[in-house]
Amino acid sequence: MNLNIRQTVMHNVKDNNIEQLQDTIVDSIQREEEQLLPGLGVLFEIIWKESAAEEQQRMLQTLENGLKH
Structure with missing residues (x-):
């Protein structure tokens, strides 16, 4: 069985x-x-993929902070 998770998820929420x-x-x-x-x-x-570089950096900072708790 060939299950493509990306396609399935995107189809379910598109x-x-x-x-x-x-x-x-x-x-x-x-x-x-x-x-x-x-x-x-x-x-x-x-x-x-849809985020600008600045937004990606903000997400990375948020992730780093969250992992420290």
């Missing part, structure tokens, strides 16, 4: 509005289920 996207992200994080992590990774990949 028509979602902002509130639905937020609900998807929050629900995935709150459920703490390992099988949801790849989907969050796909969403983060989209965010990263």
Whole structure:
């Protein structure tokens, strides 16, 4: 079985509005289920690719700070 996680995730959320996207992200994080992590990774990949260099640096700083707690 050839499962393309990127295509599946993008297909499942492509028509979602902002509130639905937020609900998807929050629900995935709150459920703490390992099988949801790849989907969050796909969403983060989209965010990263669509972000300017300054925004990427801000995300990296946020990530670094969060890992220190």
